[in-house]
Structures are given as C-alpha cells and as structure tokens.
Amino acid sequence: MSPEHATGSTLTLHQVADRLGVHYMTVYRYIRTGRLPATKVGGEWQVAEGDVVAMETSPTAQRRVRQRRWDDLLVQRLIAGDEQGAWQVLQDCLASGRDPDAVYLEVIGPALAAIGDGWADGTIDVAEEHVASAIASRLLGRLGPLFGRRGRRRGVLILGAPAGDLHSLPVTLLADPLRGRGFQVLDLGADVPATSWAAAVARVDGLLAVGICATSTDDLDAVRSTVQAIHAATDAPVFVGGAAITDPAQVQTLGVDHVTPSADAALALVEQLAAERRPGAPSSAQ
Ligand code: B12
Secondary structure (H helix, E strand, O other): OOHHHOOOOEEEHHHHHHHHOOOHHHHHHHHHOOOOOOEEEOOEEEEEHHHHHHHHHOHHHHHHHHHOOHHHHHHHHHHOOOHHHHHHHHHHHHHOOOOHHHHHHHHHHHHHHHHHHHHHHOOOOHHHHHHHHHHHHHHHHHHHHHHOOOOOOOOEEEEEOEOOOOOOHHHHHHHHHHHHOOOEEEEOOOOEOHHHHHHHHHOOOOEEEEEEEOOOHHHHHHHHHHHHHHHHHOOOOEEEEOOOOOOHHHHHOOOOOEEEOOHHHHHHHHHHHHHHHOOOOOOOOO
16 A cells, blocks of 8 residues: 555555446556555455546556557456457457457467466456357458458468467467468468478478477477477578566577567567568568
C-alpha cells in the first residue's frame, strides 16, 4: 500500500478487477510488476482503495479504457472456454480498425502470454490453459484466410518448432503475418525431428529462409541438431527466435545465421532477406 493512499478501505484482487473492468489476472500482473501497490494478508492480496482510484485516473489507465484492452477481453473468454465469445472479441477488434497483424501480435499473442503467466503463478490451472490453447488454435484457423494475398509469391519460407517442443501456436502467429506479406510459408508445426526438417528443406528449390521457433528452454540441444541438419541440406539462411532464446552466450552455440528476439524482428529479417535476394541487390552477412 503506498503511504499517500494508506487510509480508507481495502479491496480484494477480484474487487479491483471488477472496478477496473479487467480480468483478475491482469490485476495480479499489475501487482507483481509493481504497478499497483498491494499487501498480502492471510494469503489474500489487499489493495488500498486510494491506489485503485489513482490507477483509474492515471493517463495510462484512461488511454487503456479508450483503446479497450482486447487482450484482457480475450483472456476472459478463453479461460471461460467460450469460443464464440472469444471469436466475437476478435471480430469487434477488427471492426474497431485493428488489422489482422495487430490481432495476432498485439492481442492473441499477449493473451496467450498472460495465460502462461497465470499458469506459472498457479492462478490458472492446466485444464483451463489447455482449453484456452485449443480455442486459440481454432481461432487462428478461422482468422488465417484474412492473410490471403494475390499475386506472385515473394519467396518460400519453412517455419516450425524443434523436436520435443510442443508449442505450435507461436509458429502460426508468425506464419500468417508472413503470408500476408506475400511469402509462401510451410508451417511444419510443433515437435519436428531434425531429419524431417532436413527432408522438408531439401524438397524446396530456392528457399528464402528457414525459421526455428524455440519456446521450451529444455529443447535447445534439439535446436542445435536441427540447425546442423538444415545446414547440411540447404544453403538457405536459418534464423531462430522464440521465448527460449534469451541468453546471448547460449545463442552463439546454436550455429544459426540470424537470431530474432521478437516477431517484429523476424518479420523485418525476412523482408531484408527478400530485398537482398532481388537481382542486383547487395548481399550482407550478419
Ligand atoms: C499454449 C502453451 C502451451 C501449449 C502449446 C499448445 C500449442 N499448440 O502451441 C501446451 C499445453 C502444449 C504447452 C506445453 C508446455 N508448456 Co507451454 N505455454 C503455452 C503458452 C500459454 C502460450 C504459448 C504461445 O502461443 N505464446 C504466444 C506467442 C506470441 O509467444 P512468443 O513465444 O512470444 O511467440 C512469438 C516469438 O516467438 C516471435 N518470434 C521471434 N522470432 C521468431 C522466429 C520464428 C521462426 C517464429 C515462428 C517466431 C518468432 O514470434 C512469435 C509470434 O509472435 C506459453 C506462455 C507464453 N508466455 O507464451 C506457455 C509456456 C511457453 N509453456 C511453458 C511450459 C513450461 C510448458 C510445459 C513444459 C509445461 C509442462 N510442465 O508440461 C510444456 C512443454 C511441452 C514441450 N515439450 O514443449 C513455459 C515455458 C518456460 C520456458 N521458457 O521453458 C511458458 C512460457 C509458460 C510459463 N509462463 O511458464 N504449452
């Protein structure tokens, strides 16, 4: 509780959530990240009402209300197992003027990350997280056609996750925005053995690049052997990104050509590789 708001009544996490019109997980995140002062009393978080008022009236909070927190709304529907409601949130978001890229990278991605935080904190159980993931997969399947683009393909890309890594959603979350930019993307999905990566890349002539998405930190050895197998089968550059790619020293041991710390960085890299591929374009090493 901050000293200047120490008087007055206190609210529970759920009461604060109702008051601010956000999911209780979001309030939990505010507390954990220090944005909302709180104290734990008998295992329950308590928040001074004055601190809630301060948050309600802050310019950031007001901007949020104006913009609507689409990711919060989506988290609520996903956790409730309400696929139709989740779909409606995304439709409303698109109708408000956000483009499909923003829906993927600024709404669905952060909503999934929030659900992962809740799972790690114990505020969301495994069943809720699994239901949310299954709905998210179906939502991406329904949204995918929005990224269709007519005209000549700008190059072929192969994306996927290494053996042992079951996270396919982050792959699709990048694959579709790349399709929207005119690239042909083969999405290999999750848990792809190194030999299958090698076979897949060898089947494509003139491959622009290969992207490995490593989400589970347990699977970095698999990334290393995947990179070796791909390099033995194609000259195409290999880039790696994803939540597991955090330690620069570790990254150096993976043997990749490029590292992409975010979806935006991955999109920019592919654009750069396509530009370099154009006849007469100067080539650049990393
Ligand atoms: C959904 C989910 C699952 C689902 C996956 C379903 C599916 N079909 O994908 C299931 C239930 C299978 C699952 C399993 C597990 N999960 Co999980 N999961 C998640 C969750 C909630 C969402 C993943 C997601 O889609 N994120 C959204 C995208 C946007 O996230 P992103 O990584 O930032 O993706 C972007 C970047 O990678 C970027 N990018 C940058 N460069 C590049 C390059 C390329 C080529 C690509 C494609 C993308 C890319 O673009 C992406 C798109 O924006 C995350 C939480 C989280 N924070 O992500 C946990 C999370 C990833 N899981 C976690 C864990 C621990 C597990 C399990 C070990 C749990 C368990 N005990 O069984 C298992 C691991 C199984 C395995 N062997 O892989 C941890 C990972 C911790 C770690 N770093 O190792 C997380 C972070 C949860 C947490 N907070 O602890 N999980």
